[in-house]
Amino acid sequence: MRRIMLRLWQPKPSLRSLEKCWREQRNVRGISQEALALSADVDRTFVSQMERGIRQPTLTTLCKLSEALEIQPSTLVARVEKLLRLRAGPRAPSAPVPVLGLLSYERG
Numbered sequence: 001m002r003r004i005m006l007r008l009w010q011p012k013p014s015l016r017s018l019e020k021c022w023r024e025q026r027n028v029r030g031i032s033q034e035a036l037a038l039s040a041d042v043d044r045t046f047v048s049q050m051e052r053g054i055r056q057p058t059l060t061t062l063c064k065l066s067e068a069l070e071i072q073p074s075t076l077v078a079r080v081e082k083l084l085r086l087r088a089g090p091r092a093p094s095a096p097v098p099v100l101g102l103l104s105y106e107r108g
Contacts, residue, residue, distance in 0.1 A: 039068035
């Protein structure tokens with residue numbers, strides 16, 4: 001008998017970091033998914049799906065959820081960036097790379 005393996009969609013590391021930050025901030029404040037959803041005027045299932053990486057918030061929803069958690073959206077984004085840097089480990093600064101005669105910097 002032959003087995004068929006399905007490859008499930010896996011979120012990118014940046015999305016996993018965002019999910020982790022949402023859950024972390026909600027848990028630190030002792031807020032349930034339902035209470036957060038009610039405060040932010042979104043559906044509870046959306047909060048659950050967002051924390052699992054199934055759905056991504058729009059900028060408007062990000063602001064509503066941040067307000068409900070009493071944090072600045074920029075604070076949340078900074079936390080995600082910090083988690084991504086920690087996950088990537090130390091790296092050397094990017095060296096300038098000439099592209100079509102212009103000076104640009106490598107993206108890491």
